[in-house]
Amino acid sequence: MLRNFLLSLGFITLFFHGCGSTPPEPEIVQKPIEQNITKPLPPSLTINAPDGATIKILNIKPKYYAGIELEADNYQVEISKHGYQTYTTWIEVNKPTIYNVTLKKLIDIPTFVWNSTNEQFYTLYDPKTELIWALPSEYVDYVKQYTPKEFLPKTIGASSKKFPQISRTKLNTIIYIGNENLSCYYRSKRDSYKKYFASLNKLKINGTQDNWRLPNKKDIYTNNPFQPYQQYFQLIWNKGNLVKMNVPVIYTYKSKSSKTYTSALGYKKKNNLYNGAKSSYIQNLNYSNNVAVVTPVKEKNSEIDAIVYDEELNISEKFYALQEIFHSSQKTIKTLLGDPKLSKIYYDKKAKRLRGILYSTTNNFHTKFSVKTEPKNYAELKEKILDNRVVPVVRIEMKNGELHYKYLTLKTNRVKKMEEYDEAKRSKNINFYREFIRLYPNTTEAKNLQKLIDQEYKSKYL
Structure with a gap:
């Protein structure tokens, strides 16, 4: 009996000892984790444009195709299609880029009229200085139409010993009279007459009114686009002795005291069209705005x-x-x-x-x-x-x-006709009347002048 009790006690002890033991830790094997990392796609360009459109990248040689791979950079793209307005733009490409384009359809416009309105200025744009120049159109037209091989003598006649003022001119000549104002001396066979023309800050050219200014000395010396025309026109001025020079162009400059003055610059003699005064002399003219033609300028800002x-x-x-x-x-x-x-x-x-x-x-x-x-x-x-x-x-x-x-x-040209009619009437000269009648026969103005001729004939001989 004692032996059975001891066996039972040993079994219970063994049981509880087995329950309290820690099992062996399992062996952990570390395997590398497979990571799904994709490389960044290279820069490319795809342009979605209307069917049939032609797409060009203008600043590289390779031809465009959808998804073309490019180096990271800016690209100038042109999209064109017959019957549509061509579209040009710059696109920055530094990753896969998709660019959507919608072209504007070109609408045919039936015949319309392009009329002359006797503009007094011819405009030129200088990309270097980004200035728009307004050149006197009658002077530009003369050179373009006649392609002269010599100058037009006595284009402008000036008078007064103290300072020159225009007394006659063969072409309509717009000058600067100060305080932003311009006057026009009208062409004449005798004494010219002038009328107020416009203000520089409200100058209307080609139907658009804008703020213009006089060129400054830097503008003139950087680029004077009127220079090719200046050489064909002569200013003649009697100041004790007869002075002949190329038609000067007015400009402004600042003195050391920051005061603004006006002066004039003539064409520098190169081809011996005539013996003009030295350009340094022209620059020193007093009251140059009375003889110098004006070439307004403005920035390309609208x-x-x-x-x-x-x-x-x-x-x-x-x-x-x-x-x-x-x-x-x-x-x-x-x-x-x-x-x-x-x-x-x-x-x-x-x-x-x-x-x-x-x-x-x-x-x-x-x-x-x-x-x-x-x-x-x-x-x-x-x-x-x-x-x-x-x-x-x-x-x-x-x-x-x-x-x-x-x-x-x-x-x-009704404007030109009325200018010549006014000049003929102001002259009170029968020869001027007859010249107008020859140039504009069968007009109301010619009939009016013929009446004046008849009246003068009756007063003298009847």
């Missing part, structure tokens, strides 16, 4: 300027951009092209047509033109065109995004 003088846009792109602003074809064509002008005129005997170049006073638009005329009328018609007594009325259209010249007709 939305309209940015379109008209953008060298990367073609003529049709400019037209549609302006059309969205003005919503008027007439206003758009006036702002974009200025006045229509004719140059390099000759007669085609075989076709019996007057031919030449039609060009714009504002943009680089130019095209050939022809007008049917008989040989006997050619010389007279050419004279009228060169003398601006007739001006072109041009028909053009917009088709497939391009300006197309259709035809032109010639009409009497």
Whole structure:
């Protein structure tokens, strides 16, 4: 019995000892964790454009294709399609890039009229200085139409010993009279007469009024775009002895005391067209604003300027951009092209047509033109065109995004006619009356002058 008790006690002890023991720890084997890390995709470009569009990357040689891989950089892209406005932009590509483009459909515009409004300025843009220059159009027209090989003598006649003032001029000449104001001396065979023209800060050119200024000395010396024309025009001034010089151009400069003065600069003699005064002499003229022509300037600082003088846009792109602003074809064509002008005129005997170049006073638009005329009328018609007594009325259209010249007709320049009529009346000279009647026969003005001739004849001989 004792033996059974001891066996039971040993079993219980063994049982509790087994329950309290710690099992051996399992062996842990560390395996590398597989990481799903993808490499960054290289920069690429995909352009979503209308079907049939042509896509070009302009600043690299490889041709574009969807998903083209590129180095991280900026790229100039052009998207074009027939019948749509070409779209050009810069795109930054430094990762897979998708660019969506919607092209504007070009709408054909039927024939509209491009008229002359006798603009007094011809505009040029200088990309180096980013200045827009307004050059006196009559002086520019003379050179473009006549392509002279020598100067126009006595273009401007000046008088007064103390300081020169214009007494006569062969071309309409706009001068600066101070306080931002301009006057125009009108062409005349005798004594010129002047009228207030405009204020520089409210100068209207090509239908748009803006704030212009005089060029400063730096502008003139950096780039004077009027210089190629200055050499063909002569200022003659009797100051004790006869002084002849190239027509000077007015500019401003600041003294050491920061006061602003006006002075003038003439064309530096290079080709011996005539013996003009030294440019240093011209600079020292007192009251130079009385003889120097004005070439206003302004910065390209408006939305309209940015379109008209953008060298990367073609003529049709400019037209549609302006059309969205003005919503008027007439206003758009006036702002974009200025006045229509004719140059390099000759007669085609075989076709019996007057031919030449039609060009714009504002943009680089130019095209050939022809007008049917008989040989006997050619010389007279050419004279009228060169003398601006007739001006072109041009028909053009917009088709497939391009300006197309259709035809032109010639009409009497009413502004020029009235200027010459006023001059004839002021002269009180029968010879002037007769000259006007010869140039403008069968007009109301010619009939009025004929009455004055008849009255004078009756008073003297009847």
